[in-house]
Amino acid sequence: MTGWSTPEENTLGVIFSRRNRGVPRASVAAAAVRQANARWSSLGTGYLGVGAAALCAVEAVYGLASFATHLTAYPSLIPAIAAWVVFIAAFAAMSMSLATRGERLPGWAFGLYYLALAVVAALDLVAIWPLGDVGAYATASVTAGFGLLIVAVHRPARELAIGTTVLVAALVTTIILTTEMTPEIAPEQVLIAVLAGFPAFLAVSIVRNFRTMVQLELDRVLVQSTVSAPRFAVGMLASEELARLDLAAEELLDSVASGRTALPLRPKTASTAASLATELRLHLIEGRRETWLYHAVSESELLGRAVTLVDPSSLAGLLTPAQRDGLLSAVWVIVADHKKTGATATITLGPVLPRTAASPARSIAIPIAISTTSVARNRVDSSTWAALGRVGAYTHSVKDSSLRVKIECHVPNPADQ
Numbered sequence: 001m002t003g004w005s006t007p008e009e010n011t012l013g014v015i016f017s018r019r020n021r022g023v024p025r026a027s028v029a030a031a032a033v034r035q036a037n038a039r040w041s042s043l044g045t046g047y048l049g050v051g052a053a054a055l056c057a058v059e060a061v062y063g064l065a066s067f068a069t070h071l072t073a074y075p076s077l078i079p080a081i082a083a084w085v086v087f088i089a090a091f092a093a094m095s096m097s098l099a100t101r102g103e104r105l106p107g108w109a110f111g112l113y114y115l116a117l118a119v120v121a122a123l124d125l126v127a128i129w130p131l132g133d134v135g136a137y138a139t140a141s142v143t144a145g146f147g148l149l150i151v152a153v154h155r156p157a158r159e160l161a162i163g164t165t166v167l168v169a170a171l172v173t174t175i176i177l178t179t180e181m182t183p184e185i186a187p188e189q190v191l192i193a194v195l196a197g198f199p200a201f202l203a204v205s206i207v208r209n210f211r212t213m214v215q216l217e218l219d220r221v222l223v224q225s226t227v228s229a230p231r232f233a234v235g236m237l238a239s240e241e242l243a244r245l246d247l248a249a250e251e252l253l254d255s256v257a258s259g260r261t262a263l264p265l266r267p268k269t270a271s272t273a274a275s276l277a278t279e280l281r282l283h284l285i286e287g288r289r290e291t292w293l294y295h296a297v298s299e300s301e302l303l304g305r306a307v308t309l310v311d312p313s314s315l316a317g318l319l320t321p322a323q324r325d326g327l328l329s330a331v332w333v334i335v336a337d338h339k340k341t342g343a344t345a346t347i348t349l350g351p352v353l354p355r356t357a358a359s360p361a362r363s364i365a366i367p368i369a370i371s372t373t374s375v376a377r378n379r380v381d382s383s384t385w386a387a388l389g390r391v392g393a394y395t396h397s398v399k400d401s402s403l404r405v406k407i408e409c410h411v412p413n414p415a416d417q
Contacts (some may be wrong), residue, residue: 004280013225052109052149052203053095059146059176060091063139070137075130077364081138083123090116091147098150105154113151114163117144122169123368130376134175135188141171145196152203160200216302216336223300223332226292229323231317249276270384291317291348296328306335318411319391327368327407328391333384343374353408360410368392375403 124140255261294314297303353365392409
């Protein structure tokens with residue numbers, strides 16, 4: 001059919017990405033990471049939440065004990081007792097909600113908990129205002145800062161940062177207005193303000209680093225599967241699309257065979273059949289020119305942003321599994337270790353080197369060059385050199401203060417197979 005263009009959606013409702021030379025706009029690893037980061041999913045950080053809740057409970061017990069030792073000092077116990085009652089009720093309700101609903105924490109529930117902690121801090125500061133020593137008597141307000149730990153893995157970092165900043169600002173303001181600063185009591189005032197805010201900021205940092213680590217490992221595991229792929233193959237994303245296209249084609253053919261769809265096909269049905277056929281042909285064509293290294297780079301969230309592959313003859317497909325693993329591991333470590341500096345790498349394969357007397361029998365020599373930017377020679381992990389050694393004999397140099405590696409890789413001659 002003339003004038004036909006690939007639809008944005010196939011018969012199964014699967015949205016197709018626009019492609020440049022077969023490169024998916026969104027990688028499989030990126031999609032997996034987004035799914036893992038989706039609402040109500042936290043990459044296992046729920047276990048961190050359990051530890052945070054335990055830490056908050058311990059601090060609450062300590063705060064209650066400190067409050068009990070100063071009962072006689074309060075001019076009015078009603079605000080202080082009310083603060084502790086509100087905190088215990090809010091903390092228990094949030095703990096029970098997270099235990100029963102899993103990691104689902106809707107915004108309205110967090111808002112109520114946020115408001116309850118604000119009331120706790122306000123009541124406690126009102127109770128100790130006449131005492132003139134916030135550092136010595138603040139209990140429930142400090143525990144409110146620890147109360148934010150329980151939701152650190154369920155809400156965005158900015159929300160916790162805002163709440164913690166407001167709490168610390170309230171404590172500092174109360175200290176300035178009520179406490180006469182002397183060298184003897186000043187350290188205690190500073191300590192109480194830091195104690196109220198530091199745990200939440202530390203929790204945000206820990207959760208963020210943990211998620212980054214898990215996402216990086218998830219990406220690595222997904223990309224590692226390409227090492228055992230055939231010389232030419234479709235990628236993980238294309239494999240999923242092929243399965244869906246195959247199912248859609250089977251349903252259409254079965255509909256025609258059973259008589260549910262009459263011949264000749266209606267224009268809409270004919271357009272659907274043409275779309276399926278075209279998509280299948282595109283995938284088959286791509287599968288005859290895309291190597292495992294192409295998919296490893298294009299389908300990785302990390303490598304896709306930092307690595308450029310130049311392999312016009314598709315020579316990467318000739319590497320043995322051990323050589324593939326070595327090359328992938330070396331490039332991965334280089335890029336991952338220098339991610340914060342914006343390091344990039346260009347992998348160039350070919351052309352095939354002429355045979356020499358020293359060349360192994362029934363083999364061909366493939367030159368591989370790895371050019372990097374923002375990667376200092378003395379900052380390369382030792383495991384990188386071990387990985388490169390599995391690929392072949394290599395030499396390294398420094399150009400423009402960045403690492404360059406040349407590898408002579410001997411692979412079995414495909415003509416002899």
